[in-house]
Amino acid sequence: MQKFPIKKYAFRLIVFSAIIAALTAIVQLIIPQYVSPALPFIVLFFFILTLFTLYIVLRSDNQKEKQQFVSSYLLSRIIKLLSCLIFLALYILLNKEDGFRFAFAFMIIYFLYAVYEVFALKGEKGKDKTCPTNSEVS
Numbered sequence: 001m002q003k004f005p006i007k008k009y010a011f012r013l014i015v016f017s018a019i020i021a022a023l024t025a026i027v028q029l030i031i032p033q034y035v036s037p038a039l040p041f042i043v044l045f046f047f048i049l050t051l052f053t054l055y056i057v058l059r060s061d062n063q064k065e066k067q068q069f070v071s072s073y074l075l076s077r078i079i080k081l082l083s084c085l086i087f088l089a090l091y092i093l094l095n096k097e098d099g100f101r102f103a104f105a106f107m108i109i110y111f112l113y114a115v116y117e118v119f120a121l122k123g124e125k126g127k128d129k130t131c132p133t134n135s136e137v138s
Contacts, residue, residue, distance in 0.1 A: 006058050009120055010051060016116050017047040020109065036101040038091065045087055046113045053080050057121060073121070084110060 024039045036042075053076035057069070088106055092099040 006055060009054050009058065012120065013047065013051055013054070013116070017043060020046075020112060024105075024109075034101065036098050036105050038095075038098065038102055039105055042102075042106055042109050046109055049080055049083055050113050050117055053077075054117065054120065 021040065021043045024035075024043055028035050028037075028039060056076045056079070057072045059072075084106075088103060091102055095102065
């Protein structure tokens with residue numbers, strides 16, 4: 001039985017989030033009039049949410065996990081989507097004047113973290129040789 005290295009992904013997520021935070025800080029220094037002041041909170045929100053959703057997907061270490069990977073992945077997507085919608089809606093309701101800049105930054109950072117998550121999960125599932133490939137199933 002192989003246990004998926006959640007600590008390894010947490011460390012990589014910390015590094016990725018630090019890079020995103022540094023880039024957002026640079027953007028805030030260069031063009032503050034076009035950037036939402038809540039940008040650091042967006043990065044923090046996605047760090048926590050991505051860590052939680054990766055934990056949901058990678059928490060098991062047995063054959064049952066392989067069979068339930070799709071269910072776990074879909075559950076993580078639903079949690080992430082609902083959390084994002086609630087976070088976005090609450091911020092826009094409370095700060096209408098910053099709504100567009102916040103939503104724009106939110107979508108960019110959402111995309112960056114979604115790409116990170118796909119590569120992180122693809123890398124782990126790609127190493128798993130016990131799952132049949134399409135050519136082996138045919």
